[in-house]
Amino acid sequence: MSLRQKFYLFICSITLLLPQSLIADADKDVSFFVIGKTPAYLQDSGGKLSYEKHYLFAEIFLKDGGGVKSATLFPPEGGKFKSMDFQHAGHVWKVERQDFGSLEELDKAFPDGDYELTIETAAGNKYRETVALRFPGNVREFTQTISIYFYQGGHLIGQESIDPEQDLLIAWSPFNKGHQDPRGISDDLIFAISSDCNDQPFARTALPFVAIPALSYNDSQFRIPADRLQPGSRYELVVEHAEMVDTKKMDNGIIGLATFPTITKTSFRTSGPANTDCPVQ
Secondary structure, eight states, X not given: OOHHHHHHHHHTTSOBOOXXXXXXXXXXXXXXXXXXXXXXXXXXXXXXXXXXXXEEEEEEEEOTTOOEXXXXXXXXXXXXXXXXXXXXXXXXXXXXXXXXSSHHHXXXXXXXXXXXXXXXXXXXXXXXXXXXXXXXXXXXXXXXXXXXXXXXXXXXXXXXXBOTTSOEEEEEOXXXXXXXXXXXXXXXXXXEEEEOTTSOEEEEOOOTTBSSOOEETTOOEEEEOGGGOOTTOEEEEEEEEEEEEEEEEOTTSOEEEEEEEEEEEEEEXXXXXXXXXXXXX
């Protein structure tokens, strides 16, 4: 199960809320969509980072009870695809993720530029929206690679020896390119999500435009309560720093985001006898 599928499964029960100023004329099905390119890194138990891949993603997030009949992404001309259909995946619709071994390969298949999106909602409304996925000032630089740190009892600890009877504080290196949105729609955001040994998300930060506020670029930590941890278990963790390069609030109330996030994935293990509810680790 991919990181973004985990996000989808975990937010299905959360009601998506738009600002009050949008409610009167807002579309009843779609909350927001996001398109982005990202590098992904792996962090080992010693804290060493290694490159994994680059990829493109595009997602449409629905309101509670909302639906979409069909949606299509139209990348800029000159790339590998003329169009890509979105597929239903729980509370969202998404295109099939495209992985590449370098930014150069990703750019060749999906150039920077205007990405157009067409949506037909469950209510029969049809929209055609565009966001600009371009590096600011044409400086092709992602935000700094993220290092992840683990704390218990106020002390930095190894990620292979977590005490399941104490709250776990997860921290990360600063979001060096983080900034406020001059349009006031969405500042740069931070996401963290942890999944258990059965690949089910059990602790995460919020997405934007929901009842629970999302973390912004100024936030530096995320707490997992002890009562969510089990002894002798391995958990997966992902932290994402999302630099927004275009934000739009459409007349229909739908919000469009274009982003160049950086992602680091790692794992941690709790002490104690092996959890028998987990697969062999």
